[in-house]
Amino acid sequence: MSVLVYVEHAEGKFKKSTFEVVSYAKSVADKLNTGLTAISIGTVAQDELSSLGKYGAAKVLSVSAEKLKSFVNQAYASVIAEAAKKEGANVVVLSNSFTGKGLAPRVAVKLQAGLVAGAVALPETDGGKFSVKNTVFSGKAFAFTQLDSENKVISLNPNSYQVNEGGSAAQVEEFQPATNDSDFKAMVKDIVRASNKVSLPEAEIVVSAGRGLKGPENWGMIEDLANALGAATACSKPVSDAGWRPHEEHVGQTGISVSPNLYIAIGISGAIQHLAGISSSKVIVAINKDPEAPFFKVADYGIVGDAFEIVPKLTEAVKAYKANN
Amino acid sequence: MKVLVCISNVPDTTTKITFTNNNTQFNTAGVQFILNPYDEIALARAIELCEGGKGTVTVINVGEASTEPTIRKALAIGADDAVRINIAPSDSYTVASQIAEYAKDKGFDIILTGRESIDYNGAQVAAMVGELLNIPSVSIIKKLDFDGTTATLDREIEGGKEVISLPTPFIASCAEGVAEPKIPNMRGIMSARTKPLAVVEPVAATALTSISSFETPAPRSAVKMVSADEVAKLVDMLHTEARVI
Ligand SMILES: Cc1cc2nc3c(=O)[nH]c(=O)nc-3n(C[C@H](O)[C@H](O)[C@H](O)COP(=O)(O)OP(=O)(O)OC[C@H]3O[C@@H](n4cnc5c(N)ncnc54)[C@H](O)[C@@H]3O)c2cc1C
Ligand SMILES: Nc1ncnc2c1ncn2[C@@H]1O[C@H](COP(=O)(O)O)[C@@H](O)[C@H]1O
Numbered sequence: 193m194s195v196l197v198y199v200e201h202a203e204g205k206f207k208k209s210t211f212e213v214v215s216y217a218k219s220v221a222d223k224l225n226t227g228l229t230a231i232s233i234g235t236v237a238q239d240e241l242s243s244l245g246k247y248g249a250a251k252v253l254s255v256s257a258e259k260l261k262s263f264v265n266q267a268y269a270s271v272i273a274e275a276a277k278k279e280g281a282n283v284v285v286l287s288n289s290f291t292g293k294g295l296a297p298r299v300a301v302k303l304q305a306g307l308v309a310g311a312v313a314l315p316e317t318d319g320g321k322f323s324v325k326n327t328v329f330s331g332k333a334f335a336f337t338q339l340d341s342e343n344k345v346i347s348l349n350p351n352s353y354q355v356n357e358g359g360s361a362a363q364v365e366e367f368q369p370a371t372n373d374s375d376f377k378a379m380v381k382d383i384v385r386a387s388n389k390v391s392l393p394e395a396e397i398v399v400s401a402g403r404g405l406k407g408p409e410n411w412g413m414i415e416d417l418a419n420a421l422g423a424a425t426a427c428s429k430p431v432s433d434a435g436w437r438p439h440e441e442h443v444g445q446t447g448i449s450v451s452p453n454l455y456i457a458i459g460i461s462g463a464i465q466h467l468a469g470i471s472s473s474k475v476i477v478a479i480n481k482d483p484e485a486p487f488f489k490v491a492d493y494g495i496v497g498d499a500f501e502i503v504p505k506l507t508e509a510v511k512a513y514k515a516n517n
Numbered sequence: 518m519k520v521l522v523c524i525s526n527v528p529d530t531t532t533k534i535t536f537t538n539n540n541t542q543f544n545t546a547g548v549q550f551i552l553n554p555y556d557e558i559a560l561a562r563a564i565e566l567c568e569g570g571k572g573t574v575t576v577i578n579v580g581e582a583s584t585e586p587t588i589r590k591a592l593a594i595g596a597d598d599a600v601r602i603n604i605a606p607s608d609s610y611t612v613a614s615q616i617a618e619y620a621k622d623k624g625f626d627i628i629l630t631g632r633e634s635i636d637y638n639g640a641q642v643a644a645m646v647g648e649l650l651n652i653p654s655v656s657i658i659k660k661l662d663f664d665g666t667t668a669t670l671d672r673e674i675e676g677g678k679e680v681i682s683l684p685t686p687f688i689a690s691c692a693e694g695v696a697e698p699k700i701p702n703m704r705g706i707m708s709a710r711t712k713p714l715a716v717v718e719p720v721a722a723t724a725l726t727s728i729s730s731f732e733t734p735a736p737r738s739a740v741k742m743v744s745a746d747e748v749a750k751l752v753d754m755l756h757t758e759a760r761v762i
Contacts, residue, residue: 202675263679265644266653290673294656297609297644306725307609309639323729330635332534334732341725378653378683381669385677394675397762421762432693439659439693440673445530445635446554447693454761465530471734475759477751478740488740493754497745509749513756 195221196281198272199232199244199252200291202385206240208355209287209394211247215356216348217285218248219314224283229253230362231275233260233268238364245362247355253279253367259376262383263291267375269298274369276303276343288347289393296347305343312352312472330445330468350394351451352472392441395424397454398473400443402428402466404459404480404499408436413503414458420510426450428460444469459499462487479503518572518665519623520563523616523630523642524556524591525606526584530635536731543636543731552587554698555631557594561696562661563629564595572626573597577619579612581605585714593701593709604719607727609637613645614722621650626685627668632657632692643690653687659694 197217199210214230221228230249232241234256241252253275260267272295276284284299286292288310300307312334313325323338324346392398399418405411411425418425425441432442443450445468455473460466462478462485470476471490478491481498488494495502528534529549537544552560563574576591578584579602588599602615620628633640640656647654659678660671670689672679701709743751755762 264653265655266647269648289675290657293640294644294654294672297613297639297641298648298654300641300725301610301613301645301648304725307639307641308726309609309641321729325732328637328731329528329534330638332733333536334734335637335728336730336732338727338729339725340727374651378655378681378687380679381682382680383674383677384680385674389676391675442693454755454759464533468530475755475761476737477755488742490737491740492737492759493751494740494742495745495748495751496742502745502748505748506751509752510762512749513752513762517756 193224194226194279194281195224195228195283195285196272196276196279197228197230197249197285198295199230200287200289201232201234201236204234204236204240206244207394209289209350211355212350212353213285213287213348214244214247214249216314216353218356220283220285220346221248223314223317229279229281231255231272231367233271235261241364242361245359246357248359249362252362252364254364255367255369257368257371259371262380264376264378264380265294265298266378267371269295269302270372270375271369272299273302275367282343284345286345286347288349292347296345300345303343303345304341305345306339306341307345307347308337308339309347311346311348315346327449327472331449331471332468349451351396390422390424392424392426392448393450395450395452397421397423398426398450398452399423399456399458400426400428400460401431401458402460403430410500411437413507417456417503417507417510420507420514428466457487457491458503460487461485462490518567518627519625520567520572520574521620521625521628522556522560522563522574522576522591522596523628524560524576524578524587525553525631525634526550526578526580526587527553527634527636530554534733536733540730540732550584550587552590553631553634555633555691557698558693558695559629559631559691560591560594560596561699562691563627564699565696566627566663575600577602577616579604579606579615588714589709590701592712592714593705594699595705598713598715600715600717602717602719607724609639609641609645610725611722613642613649615719616642617646617649618720619717620646627663628686628688630688630690632690640690643688647688650688653683655681655683655687655689657692658689659692661689661691661695
């Protein structure tokens with residue numbers, strides 16, 4: 193028995209969500225009195241791989257086969273399942289990222305494992321059961337999902353588990369899985385990344401704006417505030433429906449669910465569908481000219497006033513604070 | 518071309534979520550059920566791909582008879598026929614098993630699902646069906662083009678997109694951007710009543726997960742208002758009190 197964690201990288205570098213998932217998997221392994229192995233697929237430098245030891249991985253399997261350089265769902269799932277078998281791992285942990293959402297279900301089927309998607313806490317293992325808290329109803333509630341199978345797969349929501357450091361360098365081992373041609377029917381032709389943009393699902397601070405902003409031409413001040421805070425930008429559904437902002441910024445029940453440390457809502461009324469996607473934010477700030485806006489009922493801090501006056505002032509105040517700290 | 522669209526029946530987005538039986542069951546009293554919003558996007562794209570006699574769209578739902586109004590809605594929007602696998606869904610794996618079992622010998626070129634169901638949000642069914650049928654799956658796409666032999670999909674990734682090319686058959690889960698949902702017209706609503714809806718008995722499939730209980734998020738403490746003239750004070754509070762900046 194052991195725990196296996198799949199570690200995602202972007203162009204050879206691990207990011208915070210990877211450290212979260214390794215820290216989480218290490219705590220799961222501790223709970224089960226077993227060790228943690230990580231598996232990385234693609235080109236990642238040795239020292240980057242061994243640095244995962246800091247977060248608790250004793251060993252890192254590195255798959256650097258040319259064929260597996262770009263992400264193919266089916267092939268990656270086969271590799272992860274094969275590694276789990278080789279390591280005798282009966283718990284596999286992944287991030288509930290866009291990539292994890294494609295992989296985890298395939299890995300689970302291959303291992304005949306129950307899958308809990310969107311975990312937000314460590315498993316409870318009292319009385320021989322294995323139960324994991326996860327988000328359901330788009331963040332309107334949580335479930336305790338019990339995994340009844342021998343093998344188990346868990347995908348962890350970003351920003352839901354603290355990064356723990358303390359371990360030392362991990363031992364890196366090259367792993368050469370068997371590959372099957374029928375796994376490579378899909379091909380990645382291109383990857384387009386907006387540089388310098390903070391990724392919304394993983395962001396620690398989110399600055400979000402709604403229809404109160406009147407039009408796309410007014411988003412400059414939202415971006416200025418986001419830049420000052422190092423935040424990602426987001427919006428309400430009508431804003432992306434109207435084409436003022438891209439779809440991938442739409443937050444809520446039918447958009448992205450986020451759980452940042454700080455969510456700042458500007459000119460958003462606070463409809464139930466919007467709140468569903470942001471309710472697990474740690475701190476919420478609402479800025480709205482209507483003192484009766486429903487957002488103030490869920491916010492921790494509020495300012496009643498005109499966004500066009502307040503946002504530039506707030507940006508200045510953030511810059512002043514950053515200059516002094 | 519044959520396209521299969523998987524549809525789920527979910528609580529309306531305005532539903533206030535509560536539980537009964539000691540928080541072990543979702544309280545459906547007074548809840549209105551709708552076609553999952555993402556499945557509407559998948560269905561709209563399927564209809565566009567098949568327009569002008571290029572193919573047929575079948576919708577499939579795993580559910581009991583109570584889901585039929587939602588299935589009829591999909592027919593009214595423009596699906597050609599429907600299948601209902603007659604069993605209450607217990608977990609994503611059992612739903613995927615039923616869909617895969619039905620689809621395995623029907624020759625569907627493209628299978629589409631929504632990105633996730635807005636009730637249990639697993640975002641699991643598409644990739645599980647893909648695995649069970651041993652065909653490629655692409656989760657969370659924003660664009661789907663098909664030239665008759667090869668499909669080109671944009672898959673969402675953190676901070677960008679990946680452009681993927683693949684042959685049929687495949688399965689993909691659709692998010693916004695793939696198509697605009699379609700509103701049924703009068704003719705659609707009339708013809709939906711007579712379009713075929715087959716009820717198929719389920720195969721045996723064992724659930725691998727079960728939900729032991731639910732919890733609603735802890736209520737938040739009362740809002741602290743900051744005056745519009747003292748914006749800098751908010752920054753100070755976020756730093757010293759909330760400790761988030
Ligand atoms: C099936 C379905 C799914 C949905 N899913 C989602 C979802 O996932 N996410 C989502 O966001 N919505 C969703 N919605 C829509 C949701 O119901 C609301 O309509 C939407 O959230 C409202 O967006 P808004 O707050 O930007 O706009 P409005 O409700 O128009 O609110 C604008 C706010 O701006 C304030 N304002 C105006 N001018 C200013 C100013 N100068 N300064 C400061 N404040 C100002 C107003 O007081 C008001 O509160 C969904 C709806 C349906 C039917
Ligand atoms: N009971 C069901 N019957 C048919 N399709 C379903 C069912 N449940 C989920 N799906 C499909 O799978 C997608 C993802 O659902 P989920 O994995 O539950 O988040 C949905 O958008 C539907 O397209």
